[in-house]
Amino acid sequence: MQLIRNRQLQMQAVSRLVDLPTGATARVSSLSADAGLRQRLEALGLRPGQAVQVLRRGWWSGPLHVRVGMTELMLRRRDAARVSLAA
Amino acid sequence: MPNTGKSTLFNRLTGHHAHIGNWPGLTVDLMQADLQLSGRSLQLVDLPGIYDLRGHSDDEAVVRRFLERSPVDLVLVVLNASQLDRQLRLALQVQQLGLPAVVALNMADEAARFGVSINASALGEALGQPVLPLSAKYRQGLETLQHTLVAQLDAGDGRVAVVPEALEERLAAADADLDGAMAELVERCVTLPSRWRDSRSRRLDAVLLHPVLGLPLFFLAMALMFQGIYAIGVPVQEALGGLLDQFGQLVLQPLLAPLPGLLQGFLLEGLYQGLGTVMAFLPVIGLFFLAMGVVEDSGYLSRAAYLMDAFMERLGLDGRSFVLSLMGFGCNVPAILGTRVMRDRGLRLLSMLVIPFSLCSARLNVFLFMAAVFFPPRIGGLVIFGLYLMSFAAAMLTALVFRGRFPSNEPLVLELPPYRLPTPGQMLSRAWSEVKHFWIWSRRFIILGVVAVWLLNNLPVGVEPASSASLAGQLGSFAQPVLAPIGINPKLAVALLFGFIAKEIVLGGLAVIYGQADPAALGRAMASDVTWPQAVSFMLFTLLYTPCLSTVAVIRSESKRLGFTLLSVAWSLLLAWLVSLVAFQAITRLS
Numbered sequence: 001m002q003l004i005r006n007r008q009l010q011m012q013a014v015s016r017l018v019d020l021p022t023g024a025t026a027r028v029s030s031l032s033a034d035a036g037l038r039q040r041l042e043a044l045g046l047r048p049g050q051a052v053q054v055l056r057r058g059w060w061s062g063p064l065h066v067r068v069g070m071t072e073l074m075l076r077r078r079d080a081a082r083v084s085l086a087a
Numbered sequence: 088m089p090n091t092g093k094s095t096l097f098n099r100l101t102g103h104h105a106h107i108g109n110w111p112g113l114t115v116d117l118m119q120a121d122l123q124l125s126g127r128s129l130q131l132v133d134l135p136g137i138y139d140l141r142g143h144s145d146d147e148a149v150v151r152r153f154l155e156r157s158p159v160d161l162v163l164v165v166l167n168a169s170q171l172d173r174q175l176r177l178a179l180q181v182q183q184l185g186l187p188a189v190v191a192l193n194m195a196d197e198a199a200r201f202g203v204s205i206n207a208s209a210l211g212e213a214l215g216q217p218v219l220p221l222s223a224k225y226r227q228g229l230e231t232l233q234h235t236l237v238a239q240l241d242a243g244d245g246r247v248a249v250v251p252e253a254l255e256e257r258l259a260a261a262d263a264d265l266d267g268a269m270a271e272l273v274e275r276c277v278t279l280p281s282r283w284r285d286s287r288s289r290r291l292d293a294v295l296l297h298p299v300l301g302l303p304l305f306f307l308a309m310a311l312m313f314q315g316i317y318a319i320g321v322p323v324q325e326a327l328g329g330l331l332d333q334f335g336q337l338v339l340q341p342l343l344a345p346l347p348g349l350l351q352g353f354l355l356e357g358l359y360q361g362l363g364t365v366m367a368f369l370p371v372i373g374l375f376f377l378a379m380g381v382v383e384d385s386g387y388l389s390r391a392a393y394l395m396d397a398f399m400e401r402l403g404l405d406g407r408s409f410v411l412s413l414m415g416f417g418c419n420v421p422a423i424l425g426t427r428v429m430r431d432r433g434l435r436l437l438s439m440l441v442i443p444f445s446l447c448s449a450r451l452n453v454f455l456f457m458a459a460v461f462f463p464p465r466i467g468g469l470v471i472f473g474l475y476l477m478s479f480a481a482a483m484l485t486a487l488v489f490r491g492r493f494p495s496n497e498p499l500v501l502e503l504p505p506y507r508l509p510t511p512g513q514m515l516s517r518a519w520s521e522v523k524h525f526w527i528w529s530r531r532f533i534i535l536g537v538v539a540v541w542l543l544n545n546l547p548v549g550v551e552p553a554s555s556a557s558l559a560g561q562l563g564s565f566a567q568p569v570l571a572p573i574g575i576n577p578k579l580a581v582a583l584l585f586g587f588i589a590k591e592i593v594l595g596g597l598a599v600i601y602g603q604a605d606p607a608a609l610g611r612a613m614a615s616d617v618t619w620p621q622a623v624s625f626m627l628f629t630l631l632y633t634p635c636l637s638t639v640a641v642i643r644s645e646s647k648r649l650g651f652t653l654l655s656v657a658w659s660l661l662l663a664w665l666v667s668l669v670a671f672q673a674i675t676r677l678s
Contacts, residue, residue, distance in 0.1 A: 036143045037498045043138030044502060045173040047266065059298045062397030065503065069172040070203065070279065072503045074393045079498040
């Protein structure tokens with residue numbers, strides 16, 4: 001339990017996809033999602049090591065429009081918070 | 088893979104002769120077709136588009152079960168050529184299973200435009216499978232594909248098709264190395280553009296997904312679309328209606344004259360009038376499906392999910408529910424089937440509760456007709472627009488009322504494909520098959536419904552048709568205590584009763600009830616019997632209560648809950664009655 005908490009603290013120090021400014025690019029370091037969401041993200045190309053760019057943010061806390069590799073996708077901010085980025 | 092134009096390729100290869108196949112152990116229908124290639128007869132099955140053979144979605148499980156149970160001679164893997172950087176996974180998984188395969192890199196035209204170049208022969212060598220770039224949409228590379236399919240099948244002659252053993256275990260064992268293998272393969276065989284590519288999508292998105300302008304532009308586009316359908320479709324529909332009526336009077340009536348009066352009346356006033364009234368509306372429906380097809384294939388529909396997600400999230404739904412509701416404007420049944428993409432049960436049930444309020448093409452039939460009868464043309468358009476707004480309002484209200492009962496917490500990650508220009512041929516053939524489907528589907532109901540209406544109106548024998556002594560009249564009068572406050576007279580009540588079976592019957596039913604086939608004559612007969620506030624109430628009720636028995640049946644089969652199905656029916660009836668009551672009472676008191 002303690003270990004998990006430490007880990008979460010560490011991860012908060014690392015930036016998350018949801019915090020990446022619009023237009024900026026960063027590299028995915030890890031996904032902290034359940035198996036279903038993780039598989040979906042990876043299938044669409046959001047896997048550790050890949051560069052991801054935030055193209056725009058939807059109005060009223062709407063979804064992010066991002067590009068990863070040759071694919072563009074939308075994901076909710078809640079789900080984007082589960083994608084950690086390498087500093 | 089999803090979004091790779093797999094269905095287009097399937098249609099190109101099979102030439103629209105596909106039918107629904109029956110496969111053991113699968114809960115969904117798969118399209119399949121028998122085709123002849125160089126004298127070989129083979130059977131091609133269209134499996135659901137999937138990302139990953141190890142995935143958790145229903146579609147992915149369907150493909151696994153299919154491969155485990157049905158021995159195949161050859162697998163045709165369809166990938167999007169511009170997205171090989173992530174899609175090669177599926178080809179690698181098929182390779183791991185040792186299944187003989189051909190890999191089609193579809194949308195090769197788009198890949199070239201984006202600056203992606205692929206060394207297909209090197210890729211094919213590495214995969215041990217022929218790899219063919221092609222474009223199903225523009226019919227490029229299809230012949231090569233057919234030759235390759237035949238060559239691969241010839242090469243496999245003598246080998247007995249088997250199902251892969253221990254499918255899941257083998258995939259799991261190889262999974263760890265998959266990412267590395269894929270990256271290595273992409274590195275070696277695919278050259279990605281150094282700078283980003285699709286300036287057209289980039290520029291369009293800057294406007295269409297604009298934080299302030301995006302939504303107004305979307306609604307403007309939708310309003311223009313419906314206005315256009317109305318402006319082109321209604322004159323065509325009126326002309327066609329007139330023609331059909333002439334045909335009935337000048338050709339059918341003399342032909343049927345020798346038959347006994349009751350049978351003659353049944354065939355002409357019952358069946359022909361009912362079918363004819365609905366047939367006249369097929370052009371409008373065709374235009375609707377054409378426009379929806381363009382919106383979907385251009386890539387704008389998935390942008391709609393992006394634009395509306397923030398709003399839908401607050402209703403307890405998501406961007407996909409919005410897109411499905413839009414599809415529901417064509418027909419509710421496929422829209423409800425579409426909720427299968429949602430894994431969260433609460434989200435799925437809430438979407439199923441909301442979709443039936445989408446004003447489907449069968450209801451549009453009724454409204455186009457009534458608006459033309461009771462309002463001058465300019466106001467008629469506004470009335471239709473108002474009904475669309477009402478449809479949205481009812482859906483929103485339903486979501487707000489029930490979101491607490493069906494909470495959900497499903498992530499939403501969707502691909503936004505590049506904008507594409509749909510080809511006219513593709514759009515027309517698609518609209519044509521939708522209209523054909525609608526016609527075949529509704530014809531069954533129309534014939535049954537119209538026969539029932541006619542019988543109710545003409546029994547007991549000897550009664551004056553549709554009078555208060557007929558079964559219909561008695562039924563209508565029986566329901567008057569409930570329906571009189573909302574302005575529904577016994578005749579309209581019978582039409583509503585049959586609308587419960589299907590909205591396609593309502594017009595045919597009215598034609599039978601009023602004994603008028605020609606839409607213009609039917610309009611005059613109705614206008615002399617019904618006031619405009621009554622007409623408004625009738626339209627609102629028709630909009631909101633249960634769309635049709637098919638929708639109820641599909642809600643029952645998809646939710647697998649009788650209680651939920653009853654809730655859906657009861658809620659829509661209650662809402663319909665309340666809204667009609669308020670509208671009718673308010674209008675009559677104010678005017």
